[in-house]
Structures are given as structure tokens and as C-alpha cells.
Amino acid sequence: MIRFPARQPLPQQHLPGRSSPKRFISATAMALMLPLVACQEAKPPAAEGRPVGVTRVEAGAVASDVRLSGEIQAEKSVGLAFRINGRVTERSVNVGDRVTAGQVVARLDPTLERNELTAAQAALQAARGELNTARNTFARQDRLMTQGFTTRPRFDQALRAQETAQAAVENAEARVELARDRLAFTELRAGVSGIVTARSIEPGEVVQPGQVVITMAREEGRDAVFQVPARLLEDHAGTYRVRVALADNPAVTAAGTVREVATQADPGTRAFPVKVSLINPPEAMRLGSTVTGVLEISTPAIISIPAGALTQQGSTPAVWVVDPATSTVSLRNIDVLRFDPDRVIVVHGLEPGDLVVTAGIQALHPGQRVRQLPTPAGASAGPA
Known part of the structure; x- marks a missing residue:
């Protein structure tokens, strides 16, 4: 068997301007890891509260x-009327005239009253004559009674006649005074000063006792x-x-x-x-x-809030109240006294100093964090 020598690896050649594959992979991994490391080191931003309009509740008198x-x-009016009946002969004032106390404002025909006064005076004279006769008779009977030349019945009769005549004179004097008063009543005088505001008589008319004919306004x-x-x-x-x-x-x-x-x-x-x-x-x-x-x-003193702050919890009126310590809201039931066009009058459920949400109540939920918007100058939840 023929054995060939092991092949030696060729030396790696590096082209100018190109990186090796290992260095390329390492650089890519580091590039991907840098954002992750940055995200881990950065703190998450704090959640901002929902911006809402808030006002502080104040108590006071509601005025409108x-x-x-x-x-x-x-302020005070006076009605003038005649005390007797008769026909008006004169009216000396008109509406708008200024009248002083005691001034004559109207007159009646005095003919009948003058005749009554004349008759009463004549009756008084006759009564006084009868009284003189009765007194003389009684004086004579009194002397005879002392001397014993008259009887007790005659003496008593003379005494009674004198007393009767005296009573007749007093009655006649009273009738004269009454006739004089009736004659004076034919003139209507103002009891106080004032201005005539109404009249209901004209000369020639017949009036009845107590019928108001002139009305005066006191000053x-x-x-x-x-x-x-x-x-x-x-x-x-x-x-x-x-x-x-x-x-x-x-x-x-x-x-x-x-x-x-x-x-x-x-x-x-x-x-x-x-x-x-x-x-x-x-x-x-x-x-x-x-x-x-x-x-x-x-x-x-009661509490009123803007009408825009009102919502409801079920069927009960309620408002969103801000906790100043945590800047979170909670829904609180209230009792309403009445509803005005732009305000709500509250009798129970709120205390002076409470912070009530008046704008942005549509998307709130209990415990939600809120941020108070700047309050316009002059805005208040106090009484209107």
C-alpha cells in the first residue's frame, strides 16, 4: 500500500481591507448586545398622571x-271718609296735592245738621227754664217743710221734679254737643300730613258714612x-x-x-x-x-360645586375627589340640595378643602393617578 504524506494546511492569507470571519461575527454580536445592555442600565420613565381640572371646595353663603x-x-296709606251721610258740596284737593294735618279736603251740605243744632239748642233753653221752675218750687217746699206748713208728699214731689228737670237739661246739653259734632262732620279734614293718591268723589254726589273718598300717602x-x-x-x-x-x-x-x-x-x-x-x-x-x-x-353656609364636576355612581350623584398625598382619585357619593344652571348645591358628602375634579371626569377610574391642570384665575368651587 502506498501512503501519501498528510496534507499540510495552507497559510491563511488576509486580503487588505477585509476582516476575518471570527472578528466579523464577534463585532456583530457586540453590536446586537449593546442596545440590550443600554436598555438594562436605563431606568423606566415614571408614569405621568392624567391631566384634569381640579378645584378646592369652599363653604359659604350662596347668593343670587x-x-x-x-x-x-x-309705606303707610290713610283712607279719609265722612262720618255721616250727605251730599258733597265741595272737594278742594286733587290727586298729587300735598295736604297738611287739619286741612279741609271736602265738605257736605250742612243745612240739615245746622237745623238739628238749632233745635237742640232750643230744647236746651226750654229744659233750663223747666229746671229753674223746679228749683224754685223745691226751695219753697223746703222752707215750708222746715216751718211745718207743708206735707211730706208735696216736698218729695218737688224734689223729684227738680231732679227730672236737671236730667232733662243734661240730656239737652248732650243733644247740643251731638248736633255740633254732626255739623263739624260735614267738613272732612286730614288727620295727618301726606300726598293725595286717589279720590272717588265729585261735588253733587251723595256719600255714605265710612265710605273712603280720598286716599292719602303718609310722608x-x-x-x-x-x-x-x-x-x-x-x-x-x-x-x-x-x-x-x-x-x-x-x-x-x-x-x-x-x-x-x-x-x-x-x-x-x-x-x-x-x-x-x-x-x-x-x-x-x-x-x-x-x-x-x-x-x-x-x-x-353651604357648599356648591361646578355642574361639570357632577357624575353618578349607579343612581346616586357622585364626584371625583383627589387625594393630595397620592394624587389619585376616588368616587364619592354626595347629597344634592338643588341643581342650578351652572352649579350644584351639596348638603352632604363634601367638606371644605376637598379637591374635586371639574374637568376630564369622563375617562377616570378609582385609584387612577391624575395631574392637576393650572387653575384659571378667580376659579373656585365656593358659593356663587
Whole structure:
């Protein structure tokens, strides 16, 4: 057998500008491993919270301005009427006239009352004559009784006659006073100073006792009277402040306080008359002037939040509340007193200082981390 010598490996030749296969594989592996090493060394970025609008809950009085239209009326009005019946012969005042206390504003025909006074005075004179006669008779019987020249029955009869005559004189004097009063009642006088606001008589008319013929507004004070709907009063149990201004000249203003709220609605308007007592009203606010009033209605301290913060959990109203320590949200049930156009009045479920989400509530879930957006200047969840 012929044996051939083992073949020696040829020396590897390296071409200029080319790498060996081993070095090529090693470089490729390192290139692939570098990103992995970099990923292992880099820390994962912290997850940012969902941006939401947040506001801090504040407690206070909820106030709302209600604009109404009304008129100026007298705080106190007086109706003048004759005490007797008769035919009117004179009316000396008209609507708008200023009247002083004691001034005559109307008169009745006094003929009948003068005749009654004349008759009463004549009856008084006759009664006084009878009294003089009775007194003389009694004086004579008294002297005779002392001397023993008369009897006891005659003495007693003279005494009774004197007493009867005395009573007749007193009765006649009373009738004279009554006739004088009736004559004085034919003149209608104002008991207080004021301004005539209404009249219902003309000369020649016949009036009855107690029939109001002239109405006067006393000068002590003025009211602005407004017709307020029931819905504006039924939910408000607080205080009322009113700013009143003339409708044709808003620069003329006055402050006032609610003096009286009617317990029964007006049959025509179905609204409740509210009387506002004006404080130092200007002279331009005359009786009957049309005014506009801004009724500031305030309630006791409660919590209100923007309407956009309201959601619900099942069938119960709820809001998203932010935990300031962890910046996470939780859903909290609330009790709502009422729903206003842009706010919700809350009675239970929130406390002053709570952070409530007002924008971005659609995609929140319990425990989610949130990031507060900058709050616009003046924004608040407090009372409106």
C-alpha cells in the first residue's frame, strides 16, 4: 500500500481591507448586545398622571341676584271718609296735592245738621227754664217743710221734679254737643300730613258714612313693591338685600331691606308682593315711579360645586375627589340640595378643602393617578 504524506494546511492569507470571519461575527454580536445592555442600565420613565381640572371646595353663603320690576308706594296709606251721610258740596284737593294735618279736603251740605243744632239748642233753653221752675218750687217746699206748713208728699214731689228737670237739661246739653259734632262732620279734614293718591268723589254726589273718598300717602316712608314668583322664595330662607333704581334713570338709586313678604299670592299675577323699605330715598323716587330692583338672596353656609364636576355612581350623584398625598382619585357619593344652571348645591358628602375634579371626569377610574391642570384665575368651587 502506498501512503501519501498528510496534507499540510495552507497559510491563511488576509486580503487588505477585509476582516476575518471570527472578528466579523464577534463585532456583530457586540453590536446586537449593546442596545440590550443600554436598555438594562436605563431606568423606566415614571408614569405621568392624567391631566384634569381640579378645584378646592369652599363653604359659604350662596347668593343670587334676581332682577324685578316694581313701583314706589307709600309705606303707610290713610283712607279719609265722612262720618255721616250727605251730599258733597265741595272737594278742594286733587290727586298729587300735598295736604297738611287739619286741612279741609271736602265738605257736605250742612243745612240739615245746622237745623238739628238749632233745635237742640232750643230744647236746651226750654229744659233750663223747666229746671229753674223746679228749683224754685223745691226751695219753697223746703222752707215750708222746715216751718211745718207743708206735707211730706208735696216736698218729695218737688224734689223729684227738680231732679227730672236737671236730667232733662243734661240730656239737652248732650243733644247740643251731638248736633255740633254732626255739623263739624260735614267738613272732612286730614288727620295727618301726606300726598293725595286717589279720590272717588265729585261735588253733587251723595256719600255714605265710612265710605273712603280720598286716599292719602303718609310722608313717613316709602316702599318699593315687587311681584316675586313663588319659586324664588320657597327655597330661600335667608336674608334679602335690595338695590333699587329708577327705570328711566338708573343713576338714581337707593338701598332697601325687605319689610314684608305677603303670605298669599296676588290673584292676578300669581306672585307674592314683596315690600322693600327704602333707606333715605331720593326725592326723584316719587310715588308711583317705576323702579327696577336687584334682589340679593343669600342662604346659610353651604357648599356648591361646578355642574361639570357632577357624575353618578349607579343612581346616586357622585364626584371625583383627589387625594393630595397620592394624587389619585376616588368616587364619592354626595347629597344634592338643588341643581342650578351652572352649579350644584351639596348638603352632604363634601367638606371644605376637598379637591374635586371639574374637568376630564369622563375617562377616570378609582385609584387612577391624575395631574392637576393650572387653575384659571378667580376659579373656585365656593358659593356663587
